[in-house]
Amino acid sequence: DQQVKQNSPSLSVQEGRISILNCDYTNSMFDYFLWYKKYPAEGPTFLISISSIKDKNEDGRFTVFLNKSAKHLSLHIVPSQPGDSAVYFCAARTGANSKLTFGKGITLSVRP
Amino acid sequence: DAGVIQSPRHEVTEMGQEVTLRCKPISGHDYLFWYRQTMMRGLELLIYFNNNVPIDDSGMPEDRFSAKMPNASFSTLKIQPSEPRDSAVYFCASRASAGGYGYTFGSGTRLTVV
16 A cells, blocks of 8 residues: 555656656655655665645755645756656655655656 | 665575675664665565664565664664565665654665576
8 A cells, every 4th residue: 555656657858847746645644755866776865855834845956845635745856957867756754753655756867 | 974885785696595685874873774676666664673673564575584683783684585576676774863854775785586
């Protein structure tokens, strides 16, 4: 039973355009959400996060939006760069010291 | 800090053999997690420890899997006997309970069971 769902396995965008990566969740107890980025042959690395009490968090080219009523969050990358090509995992937790539950990931390809 | 260190990076073994994966967490981190990545299931949590004590092993697929953390700087994940369906990338991650929300992952061990 996937509590964190990334339903699109892949996304391809042109360099300079916006990338929008989506994530849905089912557990209303999730209080914190994170995005991780993973390059081949490396471990996932933390990218950006958002608390459930906020609806937006921005860090440079990366913005995460949270819609609690829809149990949906999205990661926007503007402008997209070829170096952004990677697998992106959405993750969520239910408390400060709880485990992270990850989605299956989405492979982003940014075309030059 | 060298980060989370996993060994070996790659392991190829025959079905039925015992496999041991190793992890050294970041010094001072009191949580340690073992995850497995597959195409079908993505990143799934197998087990995690807090202060060397197993807290949740509900993700361990079968009795063939076992994990230990004898001290704060070392953990092992053992599969005995291994099966082809165990082939995956196994990640170890650690975090500190005080401050920060994210985990630091190791580079993973790619296991192939033939």
